Amino acid sequence: MTAPQPTIVATSGGHRVGARARVLFDSLVHHAVDLSGVHGRRPRVLYLGTAVGDAEHVTARMHEAARYAGFDLTPLALFPMPNVEDVEATLLAHDVVWVMGGSVANLLAVWRVHGLEGALRRAWRAGVVLSGVSAGSICWFQGGATDSYGPRLRPVTDALGFLPYGNGVHYDSDGGRRPLIHRLVADGTLPTTHCTDDGVGLVYRGTELVEAVTEIPGKGAYVVTREGDRAVEERVEPRRLPPPPD
Structure with a gap:
């Protein structure tokens, strides 16, 4: 099964601490899987940990989270070399791509070296749901604000551009x-920018924002537009997702 339209779920969430596990998949990840339309078998999730250097301890936690969720998870590692022969075929064999947060600048550089930009675009158009948290959200847009270069936040403007907007993550916690x-919006560095509080995700069909969703009550999404030489922010009230199954 594939999503009926190209679908992206861009988030500032998706993970929670479990009673018996360090990390569990929260409602946003489950929603991305639901949007893929998979049924009658275990969902196939491709995990991309490039932004944390394919850290093995993080990959292990993602495997554990997938086991609890009932998903089949495959890590696509690029360090020290790709761990699969055909990256694009691997992408197309999955229902959902989940991209971990970390350094979006490093993620973009490594993906481009290995040709993932084109492969991910083709997978998106084929109906594989693209999703992720933080750096795994910004990457789908024109750019955003990042701490990839050091503690002081700086703009990144050369993201993949599947979505023609900027993206702001962790809007309430940083x-x-x-x-x-x-x-960045006021001076034209970024176009109209879509932002998420922690625990909130944005759902796109094609390049249209169709819904904001949240796993945490009271959190918000925001659209920041340019009017003259200033930025204007509008809150978008997200729909509360049901909690994931235990």
Whole structure:
């Protein structure tokens, strides 16, 4: 099964601490799987941990989270070399791609070296749901605000551009992100920018934002647009997702 339209779920969430596991998949990951339309078998999730250097301990936690969720998870590692012969065929064999947060600048550089930009675009058009958290959200847009270059937040403007907007993540938990996003939109560095509080995700069909969803009550999504030489922010109220099955 594949999604009926090209689908992206861009989030500032998706993980939670479990009673018996360090990390479990929260409602946003389950929603991405639901949007893929898979039924009658275990969902196939491709995990991309490039932004954390394919750290083995993080991959192990993702495997554990997938086991609890009832998903079949395959890590696509690029360090020290790709762990599969055919990257594009591997992408197309899965229902959902989940991209871990970390350094979006490093992620983009490594993906381009290995030709993932084109392969991911073709998988998206074929109905594989693209999703992720933080760096795994920004990567699908024109760019956003990042700490990839050091503790001081800076703009990144050369992301994949599947979606023709900027992206702001961790909008409520990192005090520097909102003012920087506003400056970048006001001066034209970023186009209209879609932002998420922690626990919130944005669902796109093609390049259209169709819904904001959340796993945490009271959180918000935001659209920041340019009016003259200033940025104007509008809150988008997200729909509360049901909790994932135990």
